[in-house]
Amino acid sequence: MQSRYKAFVWVIVVLLCLFGAMQLYRPALTNPPVTAELQAPPEVKQVLQNSCYSCHSNETKLPWFDQVAPAYWIVASDVKEARQHLNFSEIGKLPAPQQKGLLWEAVNQIQLGAMPLPSYRRVHPGSTVTPEQLAILREYLNPAGANQYPAAPDANKAAPQYGAWIKQSGAPLQVKPESNGVEFLPEYKNWKVLSSTDRIDNHTMREISRQRCSDQGDCGSSDQPVARWNGPLQR
Numbered sequence: 001m002q003s004r005y006k007a008f009v010w011v012i013v014v015l016l017c018l019f020g021a022m023q024l025y026r027p028a029l030t031n032p033p034v035t036a037e038l039q040a041p042p043e044v045k046q047v048l049q050n051s052c053y054s055c056h057s058n059e060t061k062l063p064w065f066d067q068v069a070p071a072y073w074i075v076a077s078d079v080k081e082a083r084q085h086l087n088f089s090e091i092g093k094l095p096a097p098q099q100k101g102l103l104w105e106a107v108n109q110i111q112l113g114a115m116p117l118p119s120y121r122r123v124h125p126g127s128t129v130t131p132e133q134l135a136i137l138r139e140y141l142n143p144a145g146a147n148q149y150p151a152a153p154d155a156n157k158a159a160p161q162y163g164a165w166i167k168q169s170g171a172p173l174q175v176k177p178e179s180n181g182v183e184f185l186p187e188y189k190n191w192k193v194l195s196s197t198d199r200i201d202n203h204t205m206r207e208i209s210r211q212r213c214s215d216q217g218d219c220g221s222s223d224q225p226v227a228r229w230n231g232p233l234q235r
């Protein structure tokens with residue numbers, strides 16, 4: 001009995017030492033200056049500050065249990081990656097339409113249940129965006145009544161154009177660049193979709209895709225993600 005007890009104590013001591021040693025490895029996680037903070041009404045910012053700023057801003061505040069390794073390692077790497085995708089402390093330097101697009105992407109990610117990261121939500125239940133908070137974000141981006149459906153004449157023009165287009169059997173099809181200037185790529189059908197954003201304010205859909213690489217690892221001329229807008233033309 002005595003020796004079993006001793007062995008147990010030793011196991012605990014060794015585990016505690018290991019745990020202590022883990023704390024010595026701390027990848028740096030700094031808060032760079034806030035250079036171009038998001039400009040939005042306080043109620044909108046409050047939602048984002050509560051649920052997103054710990055990863056998507058330069059104002060990361062970690063509760064004590066996130067400061068302890070190995071949780072700290074996970075959070076530190078999440079924050080670094082999150083800031084590259086979306087940083088509310090620097091978003092203001094982007095052109096206004098791009099800021100709006102990012103906010104729509106944020107709303108989409110929340111609606112999908114993808115953000116805040118589910119693993120993070122489990123440990124920080126208060127970070128979950130409630131339906132009421134989501135409604136605040138949507139109302140800010142698309143105030144009730146500001147529904148911008150394309151005018152009927154525009155929509156009516158599109159149908160015959162499309163009919164004429166699909167009738168040209170055999171002839172090589174010339175597809176004009178999209179309204180944002182992105183050219184049509186015949187091999188686009190083989191691309192892999194990374195994310196898509198639905199904007200209910202102007203009824204467009206944005207898609208971020210990446211060219212698939214061949215088995216030989218050849219990724220073609222461009223391996224950069226490309227944004228495409230579909231839906232009613234934005235003229």
Ligand code: HEC
Nearest residue numbers: 051052055078081082085086105106109115116117120195
């Ligand atoms: C625990 C850290 C964490 C929190 C909190 C968090 N995110 Fe993220 N977010 C990430 C990471 C990591 C990525 C990049 C990897 C990925 O897309 O999963 C990301 C990516 C994103 C993207 C880009 C998605 C894409 O496909 O490019 C958006 C938009 C986003 N987050 C919105 C939000 C919003 C809105 C909130 C708050 C409601 C939020 N995030 C909260 C970690 C976080």
